[in-house]
Amino acid sequence: MEGPRIYFTIPIFGGINVNETEVNLLIVTLLLLVVSLILTHKMEKIPRKKTQLLAEKIVITIDNLVESTMGKRYMAFAPYMMTLFASSVFGSLISLVGLRSTTQDFNTTLCWALVTAFFIHYIGFKSSGFKGYLHSFAEPIAVMTPINMIGIVTTPMSMALRHFGNVLGGSAIMTLLYSAFAGVSSMIHLPIPALQVGVPAILSLYFDFFGGCMQAFIFCMLTMVYISNVGPSDDS
């Protein structure tokens, strides 16, 4: 298992590496830009094109998800959730065209998790004030305070590691399976490595495609739930 390749090093601040993950992040960004432009190209009041219907479906789905999970007062988070989900899904799925997943790098998922952590504490601080924010660590009972303090670190860590680990694990399993099939093919003396052609594709559907979408969804759901939990609910 190899880490992301380093393409070159910028010789400032003691050397900044430009690696595969960073380049792929830019590719994903470009992809998102192109997809967005295609989906919203020449939109009409009465939708006639499938692309516009898809764009509207995406926005409605995200809006509904944010509204049902976070409540109406957090609707401003909808574009961010859309960004997070799209970045995660596209970042994971570029492995299907042979590029290294951006989410297979711990730095990527850690950055996203830190943004979530920032929102959790920022919203908590903003909605209940400094005292209320400090007090929230002693809930539901004072004994929980140390555990809650640990939670400050473990919440983003667990989110980042879960996403990173799943994608990395999927990739590792696929690599292992691929060599295993190659081994089996040569063991039973097949003239061509037939097992390597069809079967990994099906397994890849689960480990790469399904796993990638699943982790993106879980990451977004967790972000929404954590943020909406610290702030006041819709009722208050």
Add this chain to the structure above:
Amino acid sequence: MTESVFSVNGWQLVFTLCNLLLDYFILKKFLYNPVKKMFALRQKEVEDVYAKADEAQTAAITMKTQYEEKMASAKEEADEIVRSATGRAQLRSDAMIAEARDSAADIIKRAGEQAEIEKKQALNEVKNQIADIALQAAETVIEKELDADSHRRMIDDFIESVGEDKWQS
């Protein structure tokens, strides 16, 4: 040359954050907001259509009310016209009857006056003739011409003293 599989790199974190912000702005500007704008446009159009329908309905109701009011007032007006016409006709017929009665009374009165005058003329004529006859008779009797004027007065006085009532009867 590769990075380690599991490592934390500060610069890469910063880069990823910038990339996330870039993604956010791209998706918000080119996907989320245009679609939302389209929804808003559609919503506005629907509201406009509803508002127009409401307006039309209100106008129709107003027109209906006005029409009903006009119909009611027209009926009242017709009644009023009929009533005033009837009243005027009544007045006019009353006036005509009164006028006819007046003129009839006038005619009767004038006829009465005429008869009175004619009676007086007749009486005067008779008185004159009697006076003349009496004078002739007296002349004949006394063979002497009387003072016509003074004796005529005497005779007239006599006739007056006899009274009109007697002459009339």
